[in-house]
Amino acid sequence: MLGRLTGVALIGLALPAMAGEVTTFTLDNGLEAVVIENHRAPVVVHMLWYRVGSADEPPGRSGIAHFLEHLMFKGTDTRASGEFSQIVELNGGTDNAFTSLDYTGYFQRVAADRLDLMMELEADRMRNLQMTEEDVATERDVIIEERNQRVENDPGAIFGEQRRAVQYFNHPYRIPIIGWRHEMETLTREDALEFYRRFYAPNNAVLVVAGDVEPDEVRRLAEEHYGPLAPTPDLAPRVRPAEPPQLAERRLTYADPRVAQPYVIRTYLAPERDPGAQEKAAALTYLAEILGGGTTSVLARKLQFETQTAVFTTAFYDGTALDDTTFGVAVVPVEGVSLEEAEAAMDRVLAEFMAEGIDDAQFERIRFQIRAAEIYAQDDTQGLARRYGEGMTSGLTAADIEAWPAVLDAVTKEDVMAAAAELFDRRRAVTGWLTAPATEPAEAIQ
Amino acid sequence: MLGRLTGVALIGLALPAMAGEVTTFTLDNGLEAVVIENHRAPVVVHMLWYRVGSADEPPGRSGIAHFLEHLMFKGTDTRASGEFSQIVELNGGTDNAFTSLDYTGYFQRVAADRLDLMMELEADRMRNLQMTEEDVATERDVIIEERNQRVENDPGAIFGEQRRAVQYFNHPYRIPIIGWRHEMETLTREDALEFYRRFYAPNNAVLVVAGDVEPDEVRRLAEEHYGPLAPTPDLAPRVRPAEPPQLAERRLTYADPRVAQPYVIRTYLAPERDPGAQEKAAALTYLAEILGGGTTSVLARKLQFETQTAVFTTAFYDGTALDDTTFGVAVVPVEGVSLEEAEAAMDRVLAEFMAEGIDDAQFERIRFQIRAAEIYAQDDTQGLARRYGEGMTSGLTAADIEAWPAVLDAVTKEDVMAAAAELFDRRRAVTGWLTAPATEPAEAIQ
Numbered sequence: 001m002l003g004r005l006t007g008v009a010l011i012g013l014a015l016p017a018m019a020g021e022v023t024t025f026t027l028d029n030g031l032e033a034v035v036i037e038n039h040r041a042p043v044v045v046h047m048l049w050y051r052v053g054s055a056d057e058p059p060g061r062s063g064i065a066h067f068l069e070h071l072m073f074k075g076t077d078t079r080a081s082g083e084f085s086q087i088v089e090l091n092g093g094t095d096n097a098f099t100s101l102d103y104t105g106y107f108q109r110v111a112a113d114r115l116d117l118m119m120e121l122e123a124d125r126m127r128n129l130q131m132t133e134e135d136v137a138t139e140r141d142v143i144i145e146e147r148n149q150r151v152e153n154d155p156g157a158i159f160g161e162q163r164r165a166v167q168y169f170n171h172p173y174r175i176p177i178i179g180w181r182h183e184m185e186t187l188t189r190e191d192a193l194e195f196y197r198r199f200y201a202p203n204n205a206v207l208v209v210a211g212d213v214e215p216d217e218v219r220r221l222a223e224e225h226y227g228p229l230a231p232t233p234d235l236a237p238r239v240r241p242a243e244p245p246q247l248a249e250r251r252l253t254y255a256d257p258r259v260a261q262p263y264v265i266r267t268y269l270a271p272e273r274d275p276g277a278q279e280k281a282a283a284l285t286y287l288a289e290i291l292g293g294g295t296t297s298v299l300a301r302k303l304q305f306e307t308q309t310a311v312f313t314t315a316f317y318d319g320t321a322l323d324d325t326t327f328g329v330a331v332v333p334v335e336g337v338s339l340e341e342a343e344a345a346m347d348r349v350l351a352e353f354m355a356e357g358i359d360d361a362q363f364e365r366i367r368f369q370i371r372a373a374e375i376y377a378q379d380d381t382q383g384l385a386r387r388y389g390e391g392m393t394s395g396l397t398a399a400d401i402e403a404w405p406a407v408l409d410a411v412t413k414e415d416v417m418a419a420a421a422e423l424f425d426r427r428r429a430v431t432g433w434l435t436a437p438a439t440e441p442a443e444a445i446q
Numbered sequence: 447m448l449g450r451l452t453g454v455a456l457i458g459l460a461l462p463a464m465a466g467e468v469t470t471f472t473l474d475n476g477l478e479a480v481v482i483e484n485h486r487a488p489v490v491v492h493m494l495w496y497r498v499g500s501a502d503e504p505p506g507r508s509g510i511a512h513f514l515e516h517l518m519f520k521g522t523d524t525r526a527s528g529e530f531s532q533i534v535e536l537n538g539g540t541d542n543a544f545t546s547l548d549y550t551g552y553f554q555r556v557a558a559d560r561l562d563l564m565m566e567l568e569a570d571r572m573r574n575l576q577m578t579e580e581d582v583a584t585e586r587d588v589i590i591e592e593r594n595q596r597v598e599n600d601p602g603a604i605f606g607e608q609r610r611a612v613q614y615f616n617h618p619y620r621i622p623i624i625g626w627r628h629e630m631e632t633l634t635r636e637d638a639l640e641f642y643r644r645f646y647a648p649n650n651a652v653l654v655v656a657g658d659v660e661p662d663e664v665r666r667l668a669e670e671h672y673g674p675l676a677p678t679p680d681l682a683p684r685v686r687p688a689e690p691p692q693l694a695e696r697r698l699t700y701a702d703p704r705v706a707q708p709y710v711i712r713t714y715l716a717p718e719r720d721p722g723a724q725e726k727a728a729a730l731t732y733l734a735e736i737l738g739g740g741t742t743s744v745l746a747r748k749l750q751f752e753t754q755t756a757v758f759t760t761a762f763y764d765g766t767a768l769d770d771t772t773f774g775v776a777v778v779p780v781e782g783v784s785l786e787e788a789e790a791a792m793d794r795v796l797a798e799f800m801a802e803g804i805d806d807a808q809f810e811r812i813r814f815q816i817r818a819a820e821i822y823a824q825d826d827t828q829g830l831a832r833r834y835g836e837g838m839t840s841g842l843t844a845a846d847i848e849a850w851p852a853v854l855d856a857v858t859k860e861d862v863m864a865a866a867a868e869l870f871d872r873r874r875a876v877t878g879w880l881t882a883p884a885t886e887p888a889e890a891i892q
Contacts, residue, residue, distance in 0.1 A: 182688060242506075249699045
């Protein structure tokens, strides 16, 4: 991801301090706010993040979090359907929204002097949303079509859904964010309104404002627009059904005639960043880079270059989650190498890695890469705003997010090997094969 | 299961009519009742079945249905803790209770003239249960110890739990009836009371009385004791999250040093008996017998006798369930045959079965066995009562249960092969290996 930089160029980079002042405040109604100053351009990013995602949906109502995100662009008591985005556009801004397992976020990027208006609009739809039965029926068709496009038309996405369902026995992370189709088809206006009334409230939201703003002014505007909104009383703590011990190694094969490029992928249940305890997640962040981050990684070197086993290899980990997340490795074999052989090669590389440990030069190169990425991240105001919003709706505090670059920088080789030893337990893993169907029809039956 | 009988002895058996008159009635408060007369002995079985099982539990509260079953033996407004079972015993009776995925049942067998008293006791605890915090704490220890005994001490049971969790992506049948331990540990008195108040109500119960009784008298007593009980208003329809399409074949290996006898087992998602549509389930009942029901079955013949591959084989299916159930096959290999070889042999037998079809003589033998079993079932009053209770709390009507022997008897070879062709889709299957751990420590890591 940082292939342009050479190790040499990075030597001597200092540990990044957070550029741009970050301040926080909390309104009386529970709304938490983060202000990130950056006065280089007269632009502001206004983001409102709700502490609710697909993993907070009631049983059988999968997709409602994402459905509601769509419905948030309908009208309010005083605004017509679609007016929200029109106003943003007429003011030269852009807006968007996204739903994840743990959060739902809304953002606009506009000229700094339009912040007042953005807050007015966003605060209005936090508590005053209106939707007709027709809005709901139309938008339900839209999300089902979105599922068609993103999932049903993509064998890799179907494969991913089936793997997640097997990775988690009990936790709702097993359910797709977009929803199971048969449940999406039954979502109603009442489902959306119940979800909205409960979770869309100032005491369940994080406001992030980043750019050419002064914290005092942001606070004044927030008090004016968000301050009068009523919190949801007795909002239950955010506790999802947890995983029981995972004791049995799992495997899964998905065959689809549309698969042109078969691959093997394995995900392990992995710890996430916890408030005040981000060290393991930091070590796993290194591990993913060391094993699968680009052409100098262990998997790439051994399977793409030393042997011509794979056309592509990767390892991936994202620790920003409220509950246990996953760490993955994948190998896309060259033509003529079977998935069985590819998996055996992957296992061999992992076993060698555990036996041989980490090369000093590679470790320092990756430390510098991560340090550089953290420095550049400070310049990306919108990305920084996203970090705060995402982190603070995934169980972390502003202090954890601020501490993250230093926690990353303190990781040692020993930390990475210890994290790897704990992670690589096949009993908590799902190994998946994505493949085209066998040509023998006998394979289809039994 | 009917090994004592020879095919010859069964020829000429007529299709069984339900012996013992079965009558039904419903009280004004919604309580459904079934009366099965059998005057051969002055004994009565009194059963109360609730339409609630572990699959109806709230998320994160697994084990609450079974926990409440235990707590039902504590006191009521007018009876002391433990008094219920003492009274039954002092009256020469026996009593018991059971919790399943779809139902919770309570029964007593006593002299026929004690029916009045049994109803009084059972009606009392339907709405007037009392439990102290101490009762709850004590009994929670009991169910956790029950889990230790039944699950943690039994590698096969752990294996079964992990397989179920992978068989169902979305439906609560993936959760063990006894509960996940970490959730059982957090169950509270309030959890039990909420569950009790909602589900233990006349409009969610089926009364089954079988034995030396007259229907009119049973109705009079039921009206006296159960009639005054208030129903739960607005009891939601019993709809659980349904399975999305299962598209990817799954495998799972559980290794435990306590495993003395490894085996391979595969379960396929399978249709259950539906009201007015029991034909497929009837065909699958035959299929289980044909493939794995005893020493003349296809799996036993080919793997235990023609080749010495297995020490034991079986196939199993129970169609009495509210939602999609499973059909299973299993092979326990002889020493020296690996699980891989055992599975390959099992697959070969299944493929041969699909190609060769069913032997006429074997089919007729099994039809007669099933017919005989149905005839004998009519003589087993308690078993018959259980059939009605189980069926009527699993989505069936009394008429479906009465029709079941005739539906079974009408199954043809073609029905069985069609059901097998639909069933044997690996994409809806989980193949499990239960094994001792490999001796190489390298296997444990990665």
